[in-house]
Each structure stands twice: as structure tokens, then as C-alpha cells.
Amino acid sequence: MKDSKSDTIDFGYKQVAKNEKQSLVANVFNSVAQKYDIMNDVMSFGIHRIWKRYTIDCSGVRTGMKVLDIAGGTGDLTAQFSRRVGPTGEVVLADINQAMLDVGRDKLRNKGIVGNVDYVQANAEDLPFEDERFDIITIAFGLRNVTDKQKALESMFRVLKPGGRLLVLEFSKPVPPMLSQAYDFYSFNVLPKMGQLVAGDAESYQYLAESIRMHPDQDTLKSMMEQAGYERVTYDNLTGGIVALHRGFKF
Amino acid sequence: MLWTVLPMQALEGLVNHLMHLDPETPARLQKLNGRRVRVSLKELGKPFTVTVTETGLVLSWIDDGSVDCHIVTELAVLPELRDSANITRLIKADKLDIEGDPMLAQQLSKLLSDLDIDWPEQLSQRIGDVPAQVLVNAFERGRARLKTFQTDSQQWLGDVLVEEKQVLAAREQFIQFQNDLQALRAQLDKLERHLQEQRN
Numbered sequence: 006m007k008d009s010k011s012d013t014i015d016f017g018y019k020q021v022a023k024n025e026k027q028s029l030v031a032n033v034f035n036s037v038a039q040k041y042d043i044m045n046d047v048m049s050f051g052i053h054r055i056w057k058r059y060t061i062d063c064s065g066v067r068t069g070m071k072v073l074d075i076a077g078g079t080g081d082l083t084a085q086f087s088r089r090v091g092p093t094g095e096v097v098l099a100d101i102n103q104a105m106l107d108v109g110r111d112k113l114r115n116k117g118i119v120g121n122v123d124y125v126q127a128n129a130e131d132l133p134f135e136d137e138r139f140d141i142i143t144i145a146f147g148l149r150n151v152t153d154k155q156k157a158l159e160s161m162f163r164v165l166k167p168g169g170r171l172l173v174l175e176f177s178k179p180v181p182p183m184l185s186q187a188y189d190f191y192s193f194n195v196l197p198k199m200g201q202l203v204a205g206d207a208e209s210y211q212y213l214a215e216s217i218r219m220h221p222d223q224d225t226l227k228s229m230m231e232q233a234g235y236e237r238v239t240y241d242n243l244t245g246g247i248v249a250l251h252r253g254f255k256f
Numbered sequence: 257m258l259w260t261v262l263p264m265q266a267l268e269g270l271v272n273h274l275m276h277l278d279p280e281t282p283a284r285l286q287k288l289n290g291r292r293v294r295v296s297l298k299e300l301g302k303p304f305t306v307t308v309t310e311t312g313l314v315l316s317w318i319d320d321g322s323v324d325c326h327i328v329t330e331l332a333v334l335p336e337l338r339d340s341a342n343i344t345r346l347i348k349a350d351k352l353d354i355e356g357d358p359m360l361a362q363q364l365s366k367l368l369s370d371l372d373i374d375w376p377e378q379l380s381q382r383i384g385d386v387p388a389q390v391l392v393n394a395f396e397r398g399r400a401r402l403k404t405f406q407t408d409s410q411q412w413l414g415d416v417l418v419e420e421k422q423v424l425a426a427r428e429q430f431i432q433f434q435n436d437l438q439a440l441r442a443q444l445d446k447l448e449r450h451l452q453e454q455r456n
């Protein structure tokens with residue numbers, strides 16, 4: 006996965022051509038976009054809401070700030086940021102997948118969130134924004150799906166203001182061994198079946214479980230962030246490390 | 257401390273819901289928009305942070321960013337803070353420490369204590385006009401009765417004290433007494449502190 010010279014890359018546990026991964030990921034999210042929110046709640050027993058709120062509380066967001074929610078999907082984080090930055094601030098909800106953005110836009114409009122949110126279709130690896138534009142960047146459950154993660158971290162670094170911070174919320178490596186085993190069982194046996202039941206799509210959730218396992222663990226991601234230029238990089242393990250929140254600053 | 261997210265969120269929801277039953281709230285929030293207060297209660301260990309936004313209060317036990325005002329105190333002292341006359345005494349007694357803008361804390365607590373909620377209206381929106389009216393009438397009757405009872409007994413007491421026994425102190429005397437009491441309290445605080453220091 007880290008060998009950038011080879012032209013195949015993991016798609017879950019399968020090896021696929023690099024240029025193929027992006028469209029495969031797009032397919033996964035195209036097929037789940039409509040039911041994405043329900044599945045999130047079902048799969049994580051609603052805990053993803055708590056992880057997200059934790060992320061917001063750690064973000065240092067203030068009135069008037071500019072926030073980028075990349076791989077923002079259906080906009081859970083964007084909605085909360087929008088309220089906190091107020092009319093003088095700005096939130097950009099960006100995602101590579103138009104179907105997810107559309108669902109997000111409808112959802113936020115229905116919640117009455119308009120005015121300070123922009124919707125941009127964008128690839129995290131190559132962000133279409135000028136340098137030093139954002140005070141805060143979040144990527145929640147998104148980095149895992151990005152083909153070249155290092156490149157994405159660098160691209161985010163470029164568009165971050167000095168003094169700004171990046172928050173990466175992502176599945177990680179459970180710390181207690183018992184939890185790790187239970188979690189494996191859940192991911193490979195229960196999750197795809199639930200995916201089949203609720204969304205009629207076991208394969209996408211099989212991919213989800215596999216992509217979580219292939220994602221760099223806490224310390225690997227931390228050093229990748231440092232390599233991209235972030236300073237004072239720290240992480241918090243949430244729920245035993247099933248999820249980790251990494252934070253890094255640009256100075 | 258991930259677990260704190262849920263109770264804080266529930267509390268936040270409740271507080272904001274109540275606040276928005278008062279039509280004045282948006283204007284009041286506007287005035288304090290963006291201000292941040294942190295409260296450290298000895299009993300709770302970790303401080304919690306209140307941020308005012310245009311749409312309501314944000315409560316967090318995780319947020320450790322900078323704030324405009326930080327209050328360090330203990331649970332038992334909180335009710336005393338409502339009267340600003342107590343503040344100096346409490347600070348001197350080491351029961352209270354305020355860093356930053358002390359007015360802000362008071363403005364924030366006013367945000368809640370000034371709430372004026374039209375309960376009959378809220379009730380009728382939820383349970384219908386007629387049952388709401390019945391409830392409200394019963395409540396008002398109860399309150400009126402309580403009030404008559406209070407005035408009656410106060411009057412009786414006044415009569416007994418002033419007219420019959422002539423023992424009620426004049427207003428001036430009473431104020432003098434209050435002042436003495438305040439001074440005594442301060443001395444007591446000081447003494448307590450001395451004792452504490454000697455013991456340590």
C-alpha cells in the first residue's frame with residue numbers, strides 16, 4: 006500500500022490497479038449514499054455521533070472561522086460547524102462523490118442550514134483551493150478511502166492557514182486484545198449481514214471492514230502526518246481505539 | 257473522556273430548548289455571541305466549558321481551548337454567586353477564583369435567570385387549550401391561596417411584634433445589625449483561614 010512505485014493498490018483485501026480504486030470507491034459510496042446515515046447509526050449503535058461531537062469539541066472552532074470538511078459525505082460535521090462559525094464564518098463540505106454531496110445538501114437544507122455552507126466536489130489528494138485558506142480541516146472516516154493518503158495529508162497541509170489544525174477521525178486499531186477479537190468478529194461476520202439486511206448490499210460493507218483493517222494504525226498515521234509537515238501531532242483513542250482522533254497543527 | 261459527550265449533549269439540548277421558549281433569547285444570545293466561560297468545580301475534577309453561539313449554548317467537557325473567563329469554585333458555593341455582594345468575601349475566603357472577565361459569568365447566568373417563559377401558552381400548544389386552561393387556573397388558585405396565607409401570617413406576625421409586644425427593631429437598627437453580621441462573617445472567614453494555615 007505504501008509502495009508508490011507498484012501500480013496496484015489494496016481495495017479492501019483485493020489488489021486492484023491504482024486508477025481503478027478511485028472509481029471502485031466511488032461505486033461503494035454511490036450504492037450506499039441514500040442509506041448511508043441509517044447504516045451509520047445501525048452499525049455503530051449511534052456511537053459515531055459521539056465520536057463526531059468529540060471531534061468538534063477538540064477542533065477549537067470559533068465564530069467567523071473557515072472550515073473544510075473534506076470527505077464530508079452527508080455533512081454531519083458540516084452541520085455542527087456551520088452553527089458554530091455563524092454567518093461571518095464559512096464551511097466547505099467537500100467530497101469526491103457527487104451522490105453523497107447531494108444527499109448532504111438536501112439534509113442540511115432540511116435542517117435549515119443555509120448561507121454559510123458551500124458544496125464542492127473535490128479529491129482530497131488534490132484540493133482545488135488556494136494556499137492557506139482554512140483555519141480547520143476535518144476528515145472523518147474518509148482518509149481510509151483515499152488512494153494516496155500521504156498526498157492527501159500534504160494537500161490539506163497546503164490549504165491550511167498557519168496556526169490552523171487538521172483533525173483526522175478514523176477507524177484504528179483497538180488496544181485491548183479482547184476488544185480486538187470481538188471487533189473482528191463483528192466486522193467480518195455481523196457487519197456484512199447487517200449491510201445486506203438494511204441496505205441490500207453485503208459487499209460494500211465487506212469492503213468497509215477490510216478497508217478498516219488495511220488502514221495505518223495510530224502511530225503510523227501520526228508519523229505520516231509529521232512527514233507531511235504537521236507539528237504537535239497527537240492522537241486520542243476513542244472507545245478503546247476502535248476509532249482514533251489525530252490532531253496536528255501547521256505553524 | 258468520551259462518555260461525557262452524551263450527558264453534556266443532553267443537558268445542552270434541554271437548556272437550549274428551554275431558552276428558546278422565551279422569544280427574547282435570540283437577542284440576548286446575539287449580545288454574548290462567541291464569548292466563552294469555563295467552570296472548574298472542585299467536586300467534578302475536569303472543568304466544563306460554555307460557549308455562546310447565535311443559536312444557543314454549547315456545553316463541553318472536552319473543549320480545552322482558551323476562554324474569556326474561568327471560574328474556579330466548589331459546588332456548595334454556586335448558589336451564593338447569584339448575589340454579587342458575596343463575591344469579594346468568597347474570593348477572600350479562597351472559595352472562589354475568577355480569571356478573566358468577571359462580568360461575563362454574571363451575564364451568562366442572567367441569560368438563564370431572566371428567562372420568561374409563557375407556560376400557559378406552551379402548555380396549550382402541547383396538551384390543547386382546555387386542559388391547559390384548567391391546569392393553569394388550578395395553579396393560579398393555589399398560588400393565590402398561598403399568597404393570602406403568606407400575607408395573613410406576615411400581618412399577624414407584624415401585629416404581634418409591633419403593636420402588642422413592641423419588639424420589632426427599627427429599620428436602621430436592622431441594617432446596622434446586618435452590617436455587623438457581614439463584618440463578623442468576614443472575621444470568621446479570616447480566622448478560619450489562619451487556623452487552616454497553622455494546621456498545614
Ligand SMILES: C[S@@+](CC[C@H](N)C(=O)[O-])C[C@H]1O[C@@H](n2cnc3c(N)ncnc32)[C@H](O)[C@@H]1O
Nearest residue numbers: 076077078100101102105128129145146147150
Ligand atoms: C465513510 S464516508 C464519511 C462521511 C462523513 N465524513 C461522515 O463521517 O459521516 C467517506 C466519504 O469519503 C469520500 N471519499 C472517498 N475518497 C475520497 C477522496 N479521495 N477525496 C474526497 N472524498 C473522498 C466518499 O465519497 C465518502 O463520502
